[in-house]
Amino acid sequence: MTSRARVTTIVATLVLALVTSVAGCGVTRDADDATNRRLRMMIPNSPGGGYDLTGRAATKAMEDNDLTGRFEVTNVIGASGTVAMQRLLNERGADDVMMLMGLGVVGAVFTNKSRATVDKATPIAGMVAEAEGVLVPADSPYKTLDDLVDAWKKDPGGVTIGGGSSPGGPDHLFPMQLAQEIGVEPRQVNYIAYDGGGPLTTALLGSKIDAGMSGLGEFQGQIDNGSLRVLAVSGAERLEGIDAPTLEEAGVDMEFLNWRGVLAPPGISEATKKEFVDLLTEMHGTKEWKAALRRNGWIDNFQTGPEFEKFLDEQNRRVEQTLKELGLA
């Protein structure tokens, strides 16, 4: 099916190239014009989620600035990105497809015991990152991160930690790595997985759990009106509009970011890889992308080449190690 679709695409491209080169005599537009290019972007989760917003903002910025032709954006849903990762690896050598992914996908392929690990794909670029926050209800006895850490150390299993992702996702990895850092055995952490930010908010507002760890975008309303309190944020810098220290300021020497980036299938040519890297680099400079960063409160985490490869490799190992210790990988 895909190979047939690809043949059609190739034929279409050829015809287009022919037509433009014939019709375009004396015009500077040639067959290699980037705006004739048809690319596909795979999103490893459902519409409306973080991956989807990032992927669609990026493709829109590229299309609006005529950096390339049209993008066909598909949501490949299943097993927190494992299905999409598998499909990307199946597209070995395809020169027209990219996939948006991130920390959650790295973890999901391990917890799903999939062979389609992230290190088998071709790294293209790191895109954005989001800090996680440590949230407690307004009436919680924990006023500072220290209070929580003390209680956690005293009774590791007795402090319930909620998150909006299933095991292997960012909201699960963050408390595990935080526990490790402060000397709590990750296996003893009582992590309660909620199906996204909504149910987690409910649990926090009803004081059903002691603390929640999640990206803060979905909680802005509750933070602003004082029904939830942020004890710390996980990035290197404080977040705008949130009156909370970084982990380091609060006395824990670590940094944790939920990042998202772009991969291409394995076995693509150097030329294609360069084309993708250049394309995303150009995209990163557009004002549409800058607006998207601002609108969504994303931290700019743009990196390409060896820098991103090293980052990806590090993350992959770190996640694998954390999940292995928990017996989940």
Added chain:
Amino acid sequence: MDLLLEGFATALTPENLLYAVIGVLLGTAVGVLPGIGPAMTVALLLPVTYNVSPTSGLILFAGIYYGGMYGGSTTSILLNTPGESSSVVTALEGNKMAKAGRAAQALATAAIGSFVAGTIGTILLVALAPNIADVVVKLGAPSYFAIMVLSLFTVTAVLGSSKLRGLISLALGLAIGLVGTSTGQQRLTFGSPQLADGIDVVVVAVAIFAIGEALWVAAHLRRRPLDIIPVGRPWMSRDDWGRSWKPWLRGTAYGFPFGALPAGGAEVPTFLSYITERRLTKKPEEFGKGAIEGVAGPEAANNASAAGTLVPLLAIGLPTTATAAVILVAMQNYGLQPGPQFMDAEPKLVWGLLASLFVANTLLLVLNLPLAPVWAKLLQIRRPYLYAGILFFASLGAYSVNFQAFDLGLLLCLGLLGLAMRRFGLPVLPLIIGVILGPRLEEQLTTALAISQGDLSTLWSEPVAVVVYVVMALMIVGLVVTGFRRRNKGVTDRIDDNYQEVSM
């Protein structure tokens, strides 16, 4: 009240009215197609938030939401192919009605019921939104677990003439519900990541209902001639009205609170409403053969739940369904933050949105009621072509979610199960309820026990949970007592036990 009138002034400007019309049309369209739901549609339309004003954008999205809740019922009734999980139950009686030549009445009671429920729901939303929010967060996993147990308990009422067959069907449903990843462990996925998220109840329902039936008809096509579907009257009779209005109200009473509860959803109230109507009906013999109450109640319930969902969304910025979650993203794209101050800070927008819900409801009624007799004519198509169409439609829906052949294989496998169930006379409702309730029951139980670190006493630690268990105990006592009395009197003809799926 002035605020609401001002809201109508906002909602009825030509521009906003246009967005409402587009919204309900689009919502109806995606509601009809199994696989694509309002959540995905709103998500795909998120980019419009860059160009359209906040009020218009939200009116569009609310229209899609209400329209989707409505549209799912049309194909449920006509083609036995539910478009949304919330209209699965509608297919049970709705499609039987259609086969008896009463498709127009089924569609009409669904349309008017949705309108009544949506309107009452929206009034309740206006009245309760500021106060209800603090209450809903008090309910934790133990309370939800108790409510789910109670819901599962009600299934015993619909096991059918053979309790054994009913329980087998329920067990099949619970087994299908087990598929997927729970607490990080994969179950019954056979190593396939495509199964890791579990099997969607819409896929199960479409396969069991539509594919199973198409195969069943095909298997019998040569042996006996097909009954021709009689052409019925186009409108609801006085009797239909008389039998519909109470189910509409009761359905609303189920749907609204479930929608407002963070873990409530739209599916559970639809089957609770169905079971209630089956118990209360004066014509139990019609259930299983096309009873109008069985369409009126569930359809009211799912629309009321859509209104209920907006209560926690507007009042505390808490999304309780996938669609509400995406609408929240849209609001945040506009820099709006629903919450306690939202209604005071943005009165024009909030009241415009609420007024537009009334408008959307009216539009849906106006658009759909005249269409009911037209749609009903669809069933005059010769059976082989009709079933070919149903198969095509069901496959398209299953494929369109993820564009993978795997889903088609899954649809066919479950379709064969549907055929086998017809062959052996297993009722389908217990299976569907098992698929819906099983995973929820488990999720709430594991969450409750994880929080309490395995201490079972947590299950009755919340007042709501205790009340629910007491109600359940009373129901059991009541059942035992009536059963005892009946046996003493020697009454053997139990009502509503003539439910047979093989009534074709």
